[in-house]
Amino acid sequence: MKLWYSPASPFVRKVLVLAHETGLQDEIELVPVATTVVDPDSDLAKANPVGKIPTLVTDDGMSIFDSRVICEYLDSLHDGDRMFPAEGVERFNALTTQAMGDGVLDAAVGVRYETFLRPAEKQWDKWVSSQMRKVTQSLDVLESWRGANLQDIHIGSITVACALGYLEFRQPDMDWRKGRPLLTQMYETFSKRTSMQETRPE
Numbered sequence: 001m002k003l004w005y006s007p008a009s010p011f012v013r014k015v016l017v018l019a020h021e022t023g024l025q026d027e028i029e030l031v032p033v034a035t036t037v038v039d040p041d042s043d044l045a046k047a048n049p050v051g052k053i054p055t056l057v058t059d060d061g062m063s064i065f066d067s068r069v070i071c072e073y074l075d076s077l078h079d080g081d082r083m084f085p086a087e088g089v090e091r092f093n094a095l096t097t098q099a100m101g102d103g104v105l106d107a108a109v110g111v112r113y114e115t116f117l118r119p120a121e122k123q124w125d126k127w128v129s130s131q132m133r134k135v136t137q138s139l140d141v142l143e144s145w146r147g148a149n150l151q152d153i154h155i156g157s158i159t160v161a162c163a164l165g166y167l168e169f170r171q172p173d174m175d176w177r178k179g180r181p182l183l184t185q186m187y188e189t190f191s192k193r194t195s196m197q198e199t200r201p202e
């Protein structure tokens with residue numbers, strides 16, 4: 001199977017971390033693509049009309065996206081410990097934790113686009129600060145919500161680790177660790193895993 005990817009994308013990283021954690025990393029051929037919201041890649045658009053990475057194309061030619069769907073697909077292909085708990089509170093806590101990590105990433109990637117791609121005179125400070133508020137509010141909940149169960153490896157903790165890594169990469173001045181000792185400890189432990197080391201953005 002082929003994965004359309006960019007090494008800086010935290011959503012791609014999430015898929016690759018899950019692939020490493022489930023032993024599937026060697027089954028995936030990486031197809032690099034330079035695409036942005038304002039300069040989409042036309043070949044990628046044939047595989048994914050929304051034009052986003054990550055997009056996975058299976059050996060049978062089936063296109064699968066977005067990162068949530070790709071991760072769940074990959075999790076169906078191996079015989080090891082499931083990254084998506086099968087049922088009950090455990091499943092919905094993991095999915096909600098994933099949604100919070102993805103929400104942090106949506107906001108942080110949006111800020112990156114606004115401050116990096118948009119011409120300076122058109123940037124909207126209030127929009128940026130409201131996106132960053134979503135980030136800090138979500139991190140505060142993740143710091144205190146036991147249901148997130150971040151010491152275990154599952155789709156929720158993978159997504160949160162990738163979100164914290166992305167903040168460290170693109171928002172180093174934010175200092176997300178300040179006042180969040182449990183997330184700090186979780187990230188220090190999680191980021192030593194081979195899956196995280198092998199997928200670090202440049």
Ligand code: BEZ
Binds near residue numbers: 006008009109
């Ligand atoms: C980034 O460079 O921050 C980035 C690249 C691809 C997707 C999202 C973010």
